[in-house]
Amino acid sequence: MNKDCENWLLTPAAMGRVDDAAARSGMNSYGLMEKAGQAVSAAALRLFPGARRFVVLSGPGNNGGDGYVTARALSEAGAAVSIFRLGDPSRLKGDAATAFAHCLLDGDDLDAYQPWAGDVVVDAIFGAGLDRPVPDTVRHVIERVNVASIPVIAVDLPSGLDGRTGRVLGAAFTAVHTVTFMTRKPAHVLLPGRRLCGSVEVYDIGVPMRIVAGEAGCVRVNSPSEWQYEFPSEGLESHKFSRGHLTVFSGPAAATGAARLSAAAGLRIGAGLVTLASPTAALETNAAQLTAVMLKAIDNPSDLAVYLDDPRHNAFVIGPGFGIGERTRAFALALKDRLVVLDADAITSFRDEPNALFNAFSGGDFRLVLTPHEGEFARLFPDLATDERQSKIERALAAAVRAHAVIVYKGADTVIAAPDGRVLVNDNAPAWLATAGSGDVLAGMIGGLLAQGMPAFEAAAAGVFLHGKAGTAAGRGLTSEHLITSIER
Numbered sequence: 001m002n003k004d005c006e007n008w009l010l011t012p013a014a015m016g017r018v019d020d021a022a023a024r025s026g027m028n029s030y031g032l033m034e035k036a037g038q039a040v041s042a043a044a045l046r047l048f049p050g051a052r053r054f055v056v057l058s059g060p061g062n063n064g065g066d067g068y069v070t071a072r073a074l075s076e077a078g079a080a081v082s083i084f085r086l087g088d089p090s091r092l093k094g095d096a097a098t099a100f101a102h103c104l105l106d107g108d109d110l111d112a113y114q115p116w117a118g119d120v121v122v123d124a125i126f127g128a129g130l131d132r133p134v135p136d137t138v139r140h141v142i143e144r145v146n147v148a149s150i151p152v153i154a155v156d157l158p159s160g161l162d163g164r165t166g167r168v169l170g171a172a173f174t175a176v177h178t179v180t181f182m183t184r185k186p187a188h189v190l191l192p193g194r195r196l197c198g199s200v201e202v203y204d205i206g207v208p209m210r211i212v213a214g215e216a217g218c219v220r221v222n223s224p225s226e227w228q229y230e231f232p233s234e235g236l237e238s239h240k241f242s243r244g245h246l247t248v249f250s251g252p253a254a255a256t257g258a259a260r261l262s263a264a265a266g267l268r269i270g271a272g273l274v275t276l277a278s279p280t281a282a283l284e285t286n287a288a289q290l291t292a293v294m295l296k297a298i299d300n301p302s303d304l305a306v307y308l309d310d311p312r313h314n315a316f317v318i319g320p321g322f323g324i325g326e327r328t329r330a331f332a333l334a335l336k337d338r339l340v341v342l343d344a345d346a347i348t349s350f351r352d353e354p355n356a357l358f359n360a361f362s363g364g365d366f367r368l369v370l371t372p373h374e375g376e377f378a379r380l381f382p383d384l385a386t387d388e389r390q391s392k393i394e395r396a397l398a399a400a401v402r403a404h405a406v407i408v409y410k411g412a413d414t415v416i417a418a419p420d421g422r423v424l425v426n427d428n429a430p431a432w433l434a435t436a437g438s439g440d441v442l443a444g445m446i447g448g449l450l451a452q453g454m455p456a457f458e459a460a461a462a463g464v465f466l467h468g469k470a471g472t473a474a475g476r477g478l479t480s481e482h483l484i485t486s487i488e489r
């Protein structure tokens with residue numbers, strides 16, 4: 001993969017414009033298809049040297065064209081190849097027609113394909129151009145291939161997958177490997193698409209980087225290069241006061257654990273000082289279980305107002321175990337001039353009046369980070385959550401603009417979006433990270449990074465990435481306590 005664009009995510013529409021621009025710039029577009037097909041053939045031979053037969057399923061567009069090049073290349077390499085086609089090949093156009101003309105192998109209709117043991121399918125039916133549910137012929141062949149457990153290598157995208165949203169349009173192949181070109185597309189990282197792609201190989205077919213960059217936009221895969229430049233350094237001159245002061249609000253005596261997890265995570269990620277702001281009635285419970293984290297009694301908004309008189313209290317986490325209702329709203333709104341992670345109960349507290357929250361944080365730099373999971377997102381942004389046309393990326397971005405906040409739209413494919421249009425999709429979270437208290441740890445990590453002066457978008461992205469990394473390091477069966485001790489900066 002070309003290093004310059006390894007984190008970029010281009011929609012199929014943007015990639016279509018890249019293809020057009022490449023052709024206008026004088027590039028031989030058939031040459032691109034030839035390289036694409038050669039790359040797929042090489043991957044097939046590398047991954048399945050013992051295949052008894054490669055079965056290339058070729059569709060009616062350029063994805064099918066890639067398939068004809070692949071079939072020819074596999075055959076030239078001495079492999080046994082069969083081709084099954086969707087649509088009348090005499091109706092192929094442009095580069096796909098050229099690829100078909102160069103491929104001298106006979107083919108049959110897609111309906112005729114019956115899987116044999118030892119087959120490996122090369123899926124070149126639909127790629128970027130799929131814009132509606134797959135026809136029945138394709139659905140049936142997908143079912144037959146699944147039932148027979150035939151391995152599938154997908155060209156660009158598993159057929160049936162919507163490249164922009166990662167959703168399945170009717171039915172889709174489950175590939176063991178997907179070869180895509182120049183950059184990944186949203187469907188390679190958003191669920192369920194990511195699971196259907198298998199391993200993803202990004203092959204550079206030679207489109208000049210300036211042309212790809214022209215369409216790249218601000219949507220990327222989350223990786224340290226996206227936020228490292230803002231990551232707090234641990235210089236010798238730094239001391240606990242220069243590394244900020246994070247405050248986490250504890251719930252009542254019966255619900256203190258979540259906030260302690262956030263506080264411990266904030267300390268572990270490097271906040272200079274961490275205070276747990278606790279109701280008086282919960283002080284004893286909290287005191288019995290804290291050492292490095294400080295404790296402060298804050299019962300009502302006037303206690304909080306006094307606490308906020310000290311500008312060194314710069315970052316806050318509110319929500320984990322805090323309780324839902326008027327008091328929560330009053331606390332959250334009182335924090336409007338500070339850096340705030342609003343999570344869990346604090347998100348739900350604004351379900352009936354989200355604009356009160358959004359308006360409070362609307363002026364100046366964005367300093368609010370909202371960390372909803374699917375259900376919480378639907379409470380704050382019901383219209384966006386039910387809009388089937390939009391991808392998770394598009395929803396997160398619309399929510400960020402509306403809320404004037406950084407949105408961390410959680411899930412196994414967490415999306416981080418800023419009101420200025422930047423979006424990162426996270427792909428390093430292991431399945432076992434979805435455990436009790438995991439979200440509390442994440443909120444504390446982001447709060448701890450905010451306290452240290454990291455801007456909200458970078459803090460959120462770094463928090464999500466390092467949370468996934470800690471989950472991987474902690475391993476299967478992790479508990480949230482173990483997750484915290486596995487955090488590495």
Ligand SMILES: NC(=O)C1=CN([C@@H]2O[C@H](COP(=O)(O)OP(=O)(O)OC[C@H]3O[C@@H](n4cnc5c(N)ncnc54)[C@H](OP(=O)(O)O)[C@@H]3O)[C@@H](O)[C@H]2O)[C@H](O)CC1
Nearest residue numbers: 033060061062063126127128129130131132133134156181
């Ligand atoms: N730079 C690159 O990334 C390159 C990519 N290449 C490959 O090109 C495809 C995209 O090719 P495109 O022709 O735009 O699209 P597809 O081949 O995926 O599909 C378009 C054809 O499929 C028909 N279609 C779409 N949806 C359905 C459906 N549900 N049922 C039936 N038919 C469908 C569509 O028909 P229309 O009626 O809508 O016109 C088209 O006939 C990309 O994925 C790469 O594999 C290039 O090879 C090199 C550069």
Ligand SMILES: [K+]
Nearest residue numbers: 123126157159
């Ligand atoms: K495909």
